Amino acid sequence: MRVKFWGVRGSIPTPLRPSEVEGKVIAMAEDVVRAGITDADEVAGYLRRRHSMLQRGTAGGNTTCVSVEWPGSMLIIDAGSGIRVLGEQLMEGPCGRGEGELHIVLSHTHWDHIQGLPFFAPLFQRNTVHIYGCHDNLEQRLRYQQQPDHFPISMDAFLARLEFHRCAPGEPVGLPGGARFIPHRLDHPGDSYGYRVEHDGSSLVFASDSEHKPNDPENHHGIIDFFRDADLVVFDSQYTLEESIIKEDWGHSSAIVGVDLAAHAGVKRLALFHHEPSYPDSFIHNLLMKAQTYRDVNHNGCGLELFVAVEGIDVTL
Numbered sequence: 001m002r003v004k005f006w007g008v009r010g011s012i013p014t015p016l017r018p019s020e021v022e023g024k025v026i027a028m029a030e031d032v033v034r035a036g037i038t039d040a041d042e043v044a045g046y047l048r049r050r051h052s053m054l055q056r057g058t059a060g061g062n063t064t065c066v067s068v069e070w071p072g073s074m075l076i077i078d079a080g081s082g083i084r085v086l087g088e089q090l091m092e093g094p095c096g097r098g099e100g101e102l103h104i105v106l107s108h109t110h111w112d113h114i115q116g117l118p119f120f121a122p123l124f125q126r127n128t129v130h131i132y133g134c135h136d137n138l139e140q141r142l143r144y145q146q147q148p149d150h151f152p153i154s155m156d157a158f159l160a161r162l163e164f165h166r167c168a169p170g171e172p173v174g175l176p177g178g179a180r181f182i183p184h185r186l187d188h189p190g191d192s193y194g195y196r197v198e199h200d201g202s203s204l205v206f207a208s209d210s211e212h213k214p215n216d217p218e219n220h221h222g223i224i225d226f227f228r229d230a231d232l233v234v235f236d237s238q239y240t241l242e243e244s245i246i247k248e249d250w251g252h253s254s255a256i257v258g259v260d261l262a263a264h265a266g267v268k269r270l271a272l273f274h275h276e277p278s279y280p281d282s283f284i285h286n287l288l289m290k291a292q293t294y295r296d297v298n299h300n301g302c303g304l305e306l307f308v309a310v311e312g313i314d315v316t317l
C-alpha cells in the first residue's frame, strides 16, 4: 500500500504567512552562502541533504486528507482542504472523463475534515463516489455544509453519483482489489472514528481526532488492540504533552502519548499528524526531536520509527 498525505493540519487551514516564507528564504540563502556554494546546480541538493522539509519547506497548511492506494483501488480518508489538490490529480485519470469510482471514508464531520469536499473536482463529473462513515445522518451533515447560508453551491450541483454507506465499529468493510477497513470509535467530542486499512498483509491505522486518557483503561486497551503490529499509525499529536493535560476533553493528544501507545502495540512507524495551527514548523520539528528522545529513554530498542506527516510526502508499506 502507498499512503500519501494531502492535508496534515488540524482544526483550520494554516498557510504560511508572507513573513514566515521570507524568514525561511533568508535562512536558507544565508546557509548556502556560509557553506561557500557558488554553483547554482548544487544548491537544491545541498539544502535537501542538510535540512528537513519542515526547515526548508513547511509541514503544510491544508486540513486532513490522506489517501491509501493498492493495486486496483484506493481509499481517501477525510475531506479536509487537502482533498482539493488530490482531486486535481485524480482529474488527470478516469475521473476527468467521468469514468472514476472513488471511495471516501470520513472520521467525523468537524469542519476541518469535510470543508474540502465542495472543492473536490471529481464530484463535478459523472463519477461514482462512495462515502463511508459511522455517524448517523452523514448525507444531511454534508448537505448542511453547502446550504445557501454557508456556501453558494448546493450538493445538488454535483454530477457524480453519491452512494452513502453507514459503517459500524469493529465491522470490516471490503473494498475493490482485496483491501478492507475496520472502524474504531475514538474519544473525541461528537465522536470520531479511526480506520485500520489492511491489504495483502500490510496495515495502516488512521487515528485522528482522538484523545487518550491514561485513567481510562478500557479505552487504552481498545486502542492497543486497534494499533496492534500496524506498519504505520497516523496519530493525532496536535498538542504538547503539557497542553494536552491543560486542554483535557478538547479531543486531541500528544506525540509522547502516541509513542507510549505505539511502542506497547508493536507499531513499526508513527506519523505525527493533525498539527496545531499555532505551532510553527520549527516547533513541530522540536516535538519530533523530544518524542524521539522520549522513545529512546523509555522504550529503548522497540524499533518504532517516528516522523512528522508533511503535506505531499508518501510512504510505502
Ligand SMILES: [Zn+2]
Residues within 6 Å of the ligand: 010, 011, 064, 110, 112, 113, 209, 274
Ligand atoms: Zn480535526
Ligand SMILES: [Zn+2]
Residues within 6 Å of the ligand: 108, 110, 188, 192, 209, 251
Ligand atoms: Zn474533530
